[in-house]
Amino acid sequence: MREDAATRSPWILHFDTGSCNGCDLEVWALLTPRYDVERFGMVNKANPKHADILLITGPVTKKSEQRLINLYNQTPDPKLVIACGDCASNGVPFLDCYNVCMGVDKVIPVDLYVPGCSCRPEAIMDAVVKGIGMWKKKVEEADR
Amino acid sequence: MSAAEIDLRKKLERMSLKSPRPRLIDVIAADRRDGTYDLIYVFHHEGAIVDHRYVVNEDDDITSIADLYAGALCMEREIIDMYGLKFNGVTGGFLLDPSSPKNPLRQPRKEVAKDV
Amino acid sequence: MSRTSVIPFGPQHAAFLEPFHLKLQVEEEVVVGAEMSFGYNHRGMEYAMAQDFKRTQFLCERVCGICSFHHSSAYVQTMERLFGIEAPERAKLVRMIMMEAQRLTSHLLALGHIAETVGYENMFMQFFREREEVMTLVNRISGGRVHYSMNAIGGIRKDVTYEGLKDIGETMDRLEPRLLDLRSIVRKDRTLRKRLIGVGVLSKEAAFDWCTVGPTSRGSGLPHDIRLTGFDGYGVNGVKFRPIYYDEGDCYARTMVRMDEVIQSVDLIRQGINLMRDGPFLNAVKGNPPAADAYGRVEAPRGELMYWVRGKNEVQLDRIKLRTPALVNVPAVSAMIKGARVADVGPITVSVDPCICCTDR
Numbered sequence: 001m002r003e004d005a006a007t008r009s010p011w012i013l014h015f016d017t018g019s020c021n022g023c024d025l026e027v028w029a030l031l032t033p034r035y036d037v038e039r040f041g042m043v044n045k046a047n048p049k050h051a052d053i054l055l056i057t058g059p060v061t062k063k064s065e066q067r068l069i070n071l072y073n074q075t076p077d078p079k080l081v082i083a084c085g086d087c088a089s090n091g092v093p094f095l096d097c098y099n100v101c102m103g104v105d106k107v108i109p110v111d112l113y114v115p116g117c118s119c120r121p122e123a124i125m126d127a128v129v130k131g132i133g134m135w136k137k138k139v140e141e142a143d144r
Numbered sequence: 145m146s147a148a149e150i151d152l153r154k155k156l157e158r159m160s161l162k163s164p165r166p167r168l169i170d171v172i173a174a175d176r177r178d179g180t181y182d183l184i185y186v187f188h189h190e191g192a193i194v195d196h197r198y199v200v201n202e203d204d205d206i207t208s209i210a211d212l213y214a215g216a217l218c219m220e221r222e223i224i225d226m227y228g229l230k231f232n233g234v235t236g237g238f239l240l241d242p243s244s245p246k247n248p249l250r251q252p253r254k255e256v257a258k259d260v
Numbered sequence: 261m262s263r264t265s266v267i268p269f270g271p272q273h274a275a276f277l278e279p280f281h282l283k284l285q286v287e288e289e290v291v292v293g294a295e296m297s298f299g300y301n302h303r304g305m306e307y308a309m310a311q312d313f314k315r316t317q318f319l320c321e322r323v324c325g326i327c328s329f330h331h332s333s334a335y336v337q338t339m340e341r342l343f344g345i346e347a348p349e350r351a352k353l354v355r356m357i358m359m360e361a362q363r364l365t366s367h368l369l370a371l372g373h374i375a376e377t378v379g380y381e382n383m384f385m386q387f388f389r390e391r392e393e394v395m396t397l398v399n400r401i402s403g404g405r406v407h408y409s410m411n412a413i414g415g416i417r418k419d420v421t422y423e424g425l426k427d428i429g430e431t432m433d434r435l436e437p438r439l440l441d442l443r444s445i446v447r448k449d450r451t452l453r454k455r456l457i458g459v460g461v462l463s464k465e466a467a468f469d470w471c472t473v474g475p476t477s478r479g480s481g482l483p484h485d486i487r488l489t490g491f492d493g494y495g496v497n498g499v500k501f502r503p504i505y506y507d508e509g510d511c512y513a514r515t516m517v518r519m520d521e522v523i524q525s526v527d528l529i530r531q532g533i534n535l536m537r538d539g540p541f542l543n544a545v546k547g548n549p550p551a552a553d554a555y556g557r558v559e560a561p562r563g564e565l566m567y568w569v570r571g572k573n574e575v576q577l578d579r580i581k582l583r584t585p586a587l588v589n590v591p592a593v594s595a596m597i598k599g600a601r602v603a604d605v606g607p608i609t610v611s612v613d614p615c616i617c618c619t620d621r
Binding site for chain 2: 298299302304306307466468469470471472484488489555557564566568570578579581583587588591592595620621
């Protein structure tokens with residue numbers, strides 16, 4: 001019962017850890033009429049304690065590193081982390097920069113990576129839909 | 145305050161009183177690679193860029209112009225972070241975290257030929 | 261005498277798209293002071309951009325995704341000054357058209373964002389629906405939704421075809437009546453007027469003192485616009501243009517400046533297409549940047565964007581400095597916010613269109 005209800009409406013938390021805003025805008029584009037991710041039951045929530053799926057953009061700067069860890073710890077289990085964009089996946093556009101941790105997976109565990117600089121909304125949507133399947137499994141395991 | 149700095153301050157004050165009042169665009173610092181730094185005050189005056197260039201030493205106490213232009217405060221704080229220069233009455237910690245590298249934009253010194 | 265309490269806003273907050281921290285000192289409902297802290301987005305771009313001047317022309321778009329083309333235009337313009345060459349007319353007009361298209365996306369985002377912050381979800385969706393039209397248009401023209409990568413030092417990398425220009429013109433024809441509809445809604449709507457008029461007033465003197473630029477200063481009655489003097493594409497080729505400004509200095513004035521500029525951008529794009537003539541589009545450069553310095557300025561959606569580059573006869577640059585509009589606009593929020601109520605903090609902050617990735621670099 002719970003897994004059925006929960007997996008029909010995963011809630012999203014979006015956090016920018018130092019990206020150029022390109023991917024953030026595409027995350028916003030997802031919520032608006034053309035892509036409209038709400039038809040999968042997803043709602044963007046600003047509160048980590050309500051969130052199920054974390055959409056992280058940006059290469060994780062030194063200052064936002066600890067904030068990201070806090071957000072991750074505040075999100076209740078089971079949770080899913082999606083790294084949006086090239087810089088969140090491996091930090092590559094900012095290779096020469098001194099103040100970045102080179103990717104979200106250096107700081108918190110990541111389940112899905114979305115390629116592209118900036119990643120296209122279709123790609124994020126694809127990742128999110130895939131993520132629902134993975135998340136369903138996590139919910140089942142947690143309930144067992 | 146050294147003589148050069150009093151001169152700097154006077155010139156900037158005179159600049160800020162001009163009519164129409166020049167708009168401060170930016171305060172730029174650049175490493176000259178010999179322990180001194182370029183300090184460039186860029187103004188927009190009557191449709192064009194007017195700049196005042198100064199050379200300061202690493203340990204000079206530079207007078208802040210935040211009383212002339214409130215917007216200059218952030219630019220000065222950024223220079224403190226990036227180069228470790230000192231502005232009177234201004235503290236850093238604008239962009240960098242304690243875990244970040246210190247004074248990241250300082251360049252290595254130029255190789256100076258030594259007397260043998 | 262009531263007690264002062266402290267309310268933290270951010271770094272992760274519903275009203276902000278990006279992380280920045282606002283510490284409000286509050287007496288009952290009234291804000292008496294604000295302390296801002298930045299740096300959550302500081303990556304060290306000025307260091308990375310000095311490493312290779314050719315790669316920088318693509319890296320500089322990654323400073324900010326909302327005004328990426330303005331960043332690369334400012335950079336290539338500065339480098340053209342440094343090399344002492346001039347871009348062909350056609351390249352300048354293509355840059356102007358793409359810059360105005362990006363201004364459309366950015367302003368529609370800002371307008372939607374402010375509508376969302378005052379709790380007007382319907383309006384937010386409508387602005388974003390029109391914005392998506394422009395996003396798909398620039399995707400068809402350049403191949404990217406966010407980073408266009410069309411600029412090269414000395415011109416543009418690839419010409420825009422005749423069909424492309426026709427496509428731009430047709431999209432603008434489709435878009436204009438809908439934007440005019442939206443403007444009449446913003447003009448008359450009670451929700452927006454009640455939430456925004458008289459809120460977050462920045463006087464003309466304070467706007468000058470904080471060195472504000474762009475819609476923030478034009479909303480306070482200062483008709484600064486770098487399009488008049490800075491970028492080569494405007495003015496010299498017979499493009500008719502007059503800056504839009506409002507005298508009130510409140511959130512509503514800033515919103516109206518953006519709303520009018522959206523209509524103006526459509527007009528400027530049309531003028532650009534009409535002025536377009538066949539011809540060369542790239543004067544390629546050879547060698548490394550000389551040991552001199554140059555300024556370049558562009559009117560980005562948030563205001564004046566300035567680049568300063570000093571070369572040293574090598575592939576590396578000696579120093580590259582960016583003065584992004586957000587660096588001066590966002591600190592001015594602390595002047596607007598005094599005396600406002602806590603519920604108005606969101607709209608006031610959003611009304612300057614804060615772009616933290618520009619502020620922090």
